[in-house]
Amino acid sequence: MRCLSEGDRAPDFLLRDQNGEEFRLSDLKGLYVVLYFYPKSSYIVSLGCTLETIGFRNVYEELKRLNAEVVGVSSDSISSVKVFCDKCKVPFRILSDPLGKVVELYCARGIVGTVKRITYLIDPDGVIVKIWRRVNPLTHSYSVLNFVKSISGFKA
Numbered sequence: 615m616r617c618l619s620e621g622d623r624a625p626d627f628l629l630r631d632q633n634g635e636e637f638r639l640s641d642l643k644g645l646y647v648v649l650y651f652y653p654k655s656s657y658i659v660s661l662g663c664t665l666e667t668i669g670f671r672n673v674y675e676e677l678k679r680l681n682a683e684v685v686g687v688s689s690d691s692i693s694s695v696k697v698f699c700d701k702c703k704v705p706f707r708i709l710s711d712p713l714g715k716v717v718e719l720y721c722a723r724g725i726v727g728t729v730k731r732i733t734y735l736i737d738p739d740g741v742i743v744k745i746w747r748r749v750n751p752l753t754h755s756y757s758v759l760n761f762v763k764s765i766s767g768f769k770a
Contacts, residue, residue: 617721618720618721618734618742618745619742619745620742620743620744620745621741621742621743622741622742623740623741623742624639624647624649624734624736624740624741624742625639625719625720626638626639626640627639627715627716627719629687629709629710629711629716630692630709630710631692631695631707631708631709631710632692632695632696632698632699632704632707632708632710633696634692637685637707637709639685639736639740640740642683642685643738643739643740644738645681645682645683645738646677646680646681646682646683646735646736646737646738646762646766647682647683647684647685647734647735647736648670648677648682648683648684648685648733648734648735648758648762649685649687649720649733649734649735649736650666650670650684650685650686650687650731650732650733650734650749650754651686651687651688651717651720651722651729651730651731651732651733652666652667652686652687652688652729652731653724653728653729653730653731654688654690654729655688655690655694655695655697655698655708662731662751663698663751664698664702665751665752666731666749666751666754666755667686667698667702667704667708668702669751669752669753669754669755669756670684670686670706670755670758671702671703671704671705671706672755673755673756673758673759674705674706676759677758677759677762680759680762680763680766681738681766682762682766683706684706685706685707685708685709686704686706686707686708686709687708687709687711687716687717687720687722687729688708688709688710688711688729689710689711689712689714689717689729690710690712691710691712692710694710695708695709695710714727714729717729720732720734731749731751731754732745732746732747732749733745733746733749733754733758735758735761735762743765744761746758
């Protein structure tokens with residue numbers, strides 16, 4: 615299977631979020647979508663995932679002002695994702711993909727069945743405009759925010 619590239623149309627999918635509600639990527643047409651994949655929904659065990667998620671939480675309102683929505687994807691169960699979201703006070707959706715179908719579709723499968731950190735920025739027309747394949751969990755959200763500012767016409 616060929617991995618997705620910048621300029622490709624983002625494949626649509628259906629998953630359930632931390633509250634068990636259905637989510638379709640196509641429901642966000644007209645918005646920029648920050649779609650990030652991470653290895654583990656564990657506030658205690660996975661410091662990197664916690665830092666990355668809290669980073670997105672901290673810039674979420676600013677991203678929303680730029681017409682962007684944040685969506686995380688984990689291969690953990692809905693209940694694990696829910697606990698993680700509650701602990702991190704996540705204001706956006708994190709999706710549960712226990713079968714790994716969307717993880718595979720977006721080339722986010724790591725070694726030994728894990729999920730690797732990868733982020734896609736999808737434009738309002740559903741086209742992938744940027745892919746971050748190497749992610750520093752501590753600073754990644756700010757890199758994404760600055761990139762969205764640069765392409766959305768944001769004036770400082």
